[in-house]
Structures are given as C-alpha cells and as structure tokens.
Amino acid sequence: MQLESTTNLLKDLKKKKKITIANDQLAALQLKRVLAFNLIPLIAFIVGIIYLWLGWVNTIDIVLLVTMYFLTVVMGITVGYHRLLSHKAFQTNTTIRAMFAILGSIAGQGPPIYWVANHRRHHEFCDKPGDPHSPHANATGELRGFAGLWHAHFGWLFDGEITNSLVFAKDLIRDPLINYINRWYIVWLILSLIIPGIIEGVLTRTWTGLISGFLWGGLIRLFFSIQSGYIINSMTHSFGTHPFDSGDCSTNNIWLSIPTGGDAWHNNHHAFPKSAKFGLKWWQIDLGYWAILSLELVGLVWNVKVTTPEMMEAKKVA
Numbered sequence: 001m002q003l004e005s006t007t008n009l010l011k012d013l014k015k016k017k018k019i020t021i022a023n024d025q026l027a028a029l030q031l032k033r034v035l036a037f038n039l040i041p042l043i044a045f046i047v048g049i050i051y052l053w054l055g056w057v058n059t060i061d062i063v064l065l066v067t068m069y070f071l072t073v074v075m076g077i078t079v080g081y082h083r084l085l086s087h088k089a090f091q092t093n094t095t096i097r098a099m100f101a102i103l104g105s106i107a108g109q110g111p112p113i114y115w116v117a118n119h120r121r122h123h124e125f126c127d128k129p130g131d132p133h134s135p136h137a138n139a140t141g142e143l144r145g146f147a148g149l150w151h152a153h154f155g156w157l158f159d160g161e162i163t164n165s166l167v168f169a170k171d172l173i174r175d176p177l178i179n180y181i182n183r184w185y186i187v188w189l190i191l192s193l194i195i196p197g198i199i200e201g202v203l204t205r206t207w208t209g210l211i212s213g214f215l216w217g218g219l220i221r222l223f224f225s226i227q228s229g230y231i232i233n234s235m236t237h238s239f240g241t242h243p244f245d246s247g248d249c250s251t252n253n254i255w256l257s258i259p260t261g262g263d264a265w266h267n268n269h270h271a272f273p274k275s276a277k278f279g280l281k282w283w284q285i286d287l288g289y290w291a292i293l294s295l296e297l298v299g300l301v302w303n304v305k306v307t308t309p310e311m312m313e314a315k316k317v318a
C-alpha cells in the first residue's frame with residue numbers, strides 16, 4: 001500500500017519535474033561509458049593479481065596505489081563530491097573547491113554534476129521507487145535479496161535512466177568552476193592514470209617502472225575507487241546497524257568505515273545529511289571529517305556544519 005502511494009507520488013513528480021531524461025542517444029553513450037569504465041579497470045585488477053602471484057610488485061607500486069586511493073576516495077569523493085558539492089556541509093575557497101572536484105573526478109565515479117544529481121535524487125527518494133540505486137526498490141517496484149544488491153551495486157547503471165541535472169544540480173550547472181571541471185572530466189581522469197606512471201618511471205628510471213606506476217597508481221587504483229562507490233550503494237543500505245530514524249534502510253557499517261573515508265557511517269549521514277561529520281561517536285573513524293577539521297584548523301575551510309546532541313537525541317531509535 002505504502003509502495004503504491006510512493007509510486008503514484010513518483011509519477012506525479014516525474015510529470016512535474018521530469019526527474020529523469022528519456023534520450024536514447026544519451027542512454028547509449030552512458031552505457032558505453034559504464035562498460036569502458038568498468039571493464040578496463042577490471043582487466044587491470046586481474047593483471048594485478050597475476051603480477052602479485054609472479055612477485056612483480058614493489059613498495060612504490062603499493063605506496064602509489066594507497067596514496068592515490070585515499071586522495072581520490074577520501075578527499076575527492078567523500079569530502080569533495082559528497083559533503084561539499086552535494087550537501088554543502090562546509091565552505092571553502094575556490095582553489096580548495098577546485099582541488100576537491102578534480103580529485104573526485106579522478107575516482108572514476110562520474111563527472112561532478114552527474115554524481116551530485118544522482119546522489120541528491122538518492123536522498124530524495126531513498127529506498128523507494130525513484131531512488132536510482134537502492135537495494136530495496138527500482139523504478140518499477142520492490143527488490144529483495146541478491147537481485148536488490150546487484151541492482152544497487154552495478155545493475156542500476158544499465159537501467160538507461162538519466163537523472164535530470166537541471167532538477168537536482170542546478171546550482172552546480174550555474175557554477176562556472178564546477179562546469180569547467182565537469183567538461184574536462186576525461187582529461188583529469190587520463191592525467192590521473194599517466195602521472196603515477198611518470199612518478200614511478202622517474203623514480204626507478206625504467207620503462208617497466210612507468211608501466212607499473214600506470215597500472216597500480218592508475219588503473220588498479222581506479223578499480224578500487226569505483227568499487228568504493230558501488231559498495232556504499234549496496235552494502236550500507238543492507239548490512240549494519242540503524243541507530244537513527246532516517247526514514248530509509250541506511251545502515252552504519254564499521255568494516256567499511258576506513259576504506260570509504262567515513263561514508264559507511266551511512267545511517268548517521270542519512271539521518272543528518274547536512275552534517276560534515278559522519279562519525280558521531282568517538283570510536284567511529286571518519287577520515288573525511290578529520291580532513292575537513294584539519295583544513296578548518298588552518299583556516300582553509302569554514303562554516304562546518306555538525307550534528308548537535310539534541311538533534312541526535314531526537315532521532316534516536318527507541
């Protein structure tokens with residue numbers, strides 16, 4: 001019954017606001033992008049496993065992989081795309097804003113306007129028809145079990161639905177800086193693959209170093225940074241705890257908190273989406289918030305919004 005009324009609400013909203021765009025050409029382009037951005041890093045990941053098995057991996061490879069991963073996922077995705085661009089949870093200067101948006105771009109999860117539009121739509125219709133990537137519902141109705149997890153993790157990308165950025169990210173379309181970064185998305189991405197190769201090539205003064213850096217700091221890192229986004233969509237709406245009444249199925253997942261830079265405190269986030277701080281207990285490691293806090297201490301970030309104890313008390317699940 002509730003699902004039926006939500007579906008009707010969605011139909012009304014679709015009529016009024018056109019939350020998705022029906023365009024075959026754009027859908028075909030999106031499909032090609034999805035395939036390229038997932039197949040190439042997947043092949044690189046398999047090559048990486050073979051390299052590991054043959055013992056062809058050195059310390060520089062691992063340092064490049066870990067550094068690039070944390071720069072893109074923590075600084076780029078959770079701080080930049082998510083807390084700054086999607087939710088405006090803090091303010092910063094133009095240079096830092098540009099840096100976050102470029103680091104988010106090179107995570108390979110899509111250009112900033114595309115990502116933010118999908119994410120805001122996810123919040124608006126969370127776990128109901130209209131949510132682009134819920135494990136509990138798709139455009140036509142309820143989902144359960146593995147089918148739901150598959151849809152939220154990967155399947156939604158093949159729906160052919162294009163979120164209308166004019167409805168969900170008008171502010172960013174009107175922002176010349178974000179528009180510029182959005183337009184040159186592929187360039188930032190290619191640079192992020194080439195630069196680790198150059199670094200290792202120069203450090204080792206070998207061609208094999210150049211290839212290794214490209215592989216570990218570039219393509220294999222891209223595999224993990226893309227998967228980190230998919231994992232949030234599937235796992236943190238399925239497994240974990242639900243301490244706050246957020247009106248959806250979001251969960252806190254301790255195991256994913258470090259690799260997602262704090263995004264896995266997902267129920268905390270859905271309950272208080274405007275807060276820059278996702279880890280609400282002292283033991284809830286939130287690398288994204290620590291990065292924001294460090295920048296605030298040196299005056300590069302300001303107006304950082306946080307959840308108050310009263311707000312938490314009001315939404316606590318009894």
Ligand SMILES: [Zn+2]
Nearest residue numbers: 122250266270
């Ligand atoms: Zn969510």
Ligand SMILES: [Zn+2]
Nearest residue numbers: 082086119273
């Ligand atoms: Zn969010």
